[in-house]
Amino acid sequence: MMLEQFSYNxxxxxxxxxxxxxxxxxxxxxxxxxxxxxxxxxxxxxxxxAAQAGWAALPFNHRAKILRKAAELxxxxxxxxxxxxxxxxxSTMTKAAWELEASYEHLHSAAGLAGQPHGTIIPSSxxxxxxxxxxxxxxxxxxxxxxxxxxxxxxxxxxxxxxxGNSVLLKPAIQGSCCGGLLISQLFRDAGxxxxxxxxxxxxxxxxxxxxxxxxVNMISFTGSTAVGRSIGSICGGLxxxxxxxxxxxxxxxxxxxxxxxxxxxxxAWGAFLHQGQIxxxxxxxxxxxxxxxxxxxxxxxxxKALVAGxxxxxxxxxxxxxxxxxxxxxxxxxxxxxxQGAVMRxxxxxxxxxxxxxxxxxxxQNMPAxxxxxxxxxxxxxPFDTDDELIQIVNSSPYGLAAGIHTANISRGMSIAAxxxxxxxHINDQPVNAEHNVPFGGMGASGSGGRFGGPANxxxxxxxxxxxxxxxxxxxxx
Ligand code: NAP
Numbered sequence: 001m002m003l004e005q006f007s008y009n010x011x012x013x014x015x016x017x018x019x020x021x022x023x024x025x026x027x028x029x030x031x032x033x034x035x036x037x038x039x040x041x042x043x044x045x046x047x048x049x050a051a052q053a054g055w056a057a058l059p060f061n062h063r064a065k066i067l068r069k070a071a072e073l074x075x076x077x078x079x080x081x082x083x084x085x086x087x088x089x090x091s092t093m094t095k096a097a098w099e100l101e102a103s104y105e106h107l108h109s110a111a112g113l114a115g116q117p118h119g120t121i122i123p124s125s126x127x128x129x130x131x132x133x134x135x136x137x138x139x140x141x142x143x144x145x146x147x148x149x150x151x152x153x154x155x156x157x158x159x160x161x162x163x164x165g166n167s168v169l170l171k172p173a174i175q176g177s178c179c180g181g182l183l184i185s186q187l188f189r190d191a192g193x194x195x196x197x198x199x200x201x202x203x204x205x206x207x208x209x210x211x212x213x214x215x216x217v218n219m220i221s222f223t224g225s226t227a228v229g230r231s232i233g234s235i236c237g238g239l240x241x242x243x244x245x246x247x248x249x250x251x252x253x254x255x256x257x258x259x260x261x262x263x264x265x266x267x268x269a270w271g272a273f274l275h276q277g278q279i280x281x282x283x284x285x286x287x288x289x290x291x292x293x294x295x296x297x298x299x300x301x302x303x304x305k306a307l308v309a310g311x312x313x314x315x316x317x318x319x320x321x322x323x324x325x326x327x328x329x330x331x332x333x334x335x336x337x338x339x340x341q342g343a344v345m346r347x348x349x350x351x352x353x354x355x356x357x358x359x360x361x362x363x364x365x366q367n368m369p370a371x372x373x374x375x376x377x378x379x380x381x382x383x384p385f386d387t388d389d390e391l392i393q394i395v396n397s398s399p400y401g402l403a404a405g406i407h408t409a410n411i412s413r414g415m416s417i418a419a420x421x422x423x424x425x426x427h428i429n430d431q432p433v434n435a436e437h438n439v440p441f442g443g444m445g446a447s448g449s450g451g452r453f454g455g456p457a458n459x460x461x462x463x464x465x466x467x468x469x470x471x472x473x474x475x476x477x478x479x
């Protein structure tokens with residue numbers, strides 16, 4: 001990786017301080033990041049608002065061309081982005097490469113979106129009048145992202161928002177600010193983005209908070225934890241500001257008694273351990289029919305034991321490190337507390353440095369923290385169930401409602417379970433970690449505000465409706 005290729009040339013005229021971005025695998029300082037401050041936010045938002053009208057007034061194909069160019073530059077800079085993703089976020093090459101490809105698809109998808117129909121003609125009850133219901137840009141969109149998929153989770157909001165004529169201010173997580181912030185800034189600049197239409201503001205919670213409260217910012221697109229999302233949602237509610245919230249999850253992976261157990265265990269391992277379990281859609285609750293519980297637990301433990309963890313920048317490993325010592329301690333304390341309450345560790349547990357091995361727990365009960373909490377680590381607690389009614393009750397007992405997976409040979413039984421589950425996404429004969437750029441993505445309940453990203457949902461999310469009526473000549477009113 002060429003660290004010197006990294007540019008600090010982003011739109012933050014004032015800087016108060018720096019923060020070191022630490023490589024989780026080695027604890028080495030990767031870069032001293034210059035942080036924006038709240039004055040930078042106010043200035044950037046003012047410039048963003050000033051630039052937005054001109055950007056929206058451009059012919060759609062001009063915006064599309066810049067997004068397509070950004071997509072091609074992303075491919076050209078694949079190695080740079082992937083290296084930062086691996087070193088900054090502890091991603092494996094498999095994860096980083098998938099994330100880059102998905103981001104590339106989102107950029108092209110957004111380019112296509114720019115030229116899509118943006119309204120409908122609706123009949124009028126008044127003779128000689130035409131009703132146009134058009135979608136217009138929201139204005140300035142503030143995007144706040146987490147560190148786990150920093151590139152994709154930025155691009156999936158930034159690209160459609162820009163395509164539809166909004167200007168964008170991006171506040172990435174500190175850990176992820178390079179791969180998911182500054183490199184994206186450089187990408188769009190090199191793709192020909194007009195000045196101030198897209199700006200990146202690396203900073204901590206105070207910068208995010210200033211963005212949420214700034215009166216020049218018309219919408220917040222937030223991806224992150226439920227706790228922070230709840231607070232942002234309430235601030236936006238008070239300010240009557242549009243908000244899209246994509247939040248945490250504690251996702252069910254369901255194995256019915258007629259499933260192929262070896263295949264289910266392979267899917268369960270992928271869903272639970274990919275990116276060290278640090279995924280909102282992670283399979284965090286394995287619900288297995290009691291008659292196949294022991295067979296599944298044995299198969300999943302074998303998969304877990306075969307996974308190699310280490311430094312993904314130097315070795316070809318299945319799991320990298322957890323993101324921080326704080327996260328490592330949190331994962332371990334949840335596992336240990338569950339063991340103290342009777343859980344049995346069938347595989348995994350703490351490793352060296354920030355490595356946490358792929359962990360399988362049985363002897364689980366519904367009130368153990370490994371089962372109730374979003375662990376955000378490579379932990380797979382397994383709970384048996386006997387009937388479909390009991391299963392549905394357990395799945396829906398979580399306040400989260402992001403994704404679920406169901407393994408069964410009986411598709412219609414899978415469909416009827418899916419219909420009763422309160423999650424935004426259900427995958428039959430697959431595991432919960434799934435995303436496609438052209439399909440609306442999002443959760444229910446504590447996993448989100450009901451907004452969706454992807455495909456047809458983007459046009460709705462990043463625009464607002466305007467009714468324009470056209471009368472051939474003015475009508476007559478009673479007075
Ligand atoms: P987080 O702590 O909520 O942080 C997310 C972003 O919000 C970061 O940029 C953070 O800045 C910023 N932030 C923190 N406090 C803020 C405040 N008061 N006002 C404005 N911004 C604030 O989440 P995380 O730990 O980075 O990410 C993990 C969480 O994200 C998990 O719960 C996971 O499930 C969820 N997630 C959800 C999805 C989805 O699509 N549903 C996808 C990925 C992740 P800092 O850089 O200072 O932390």
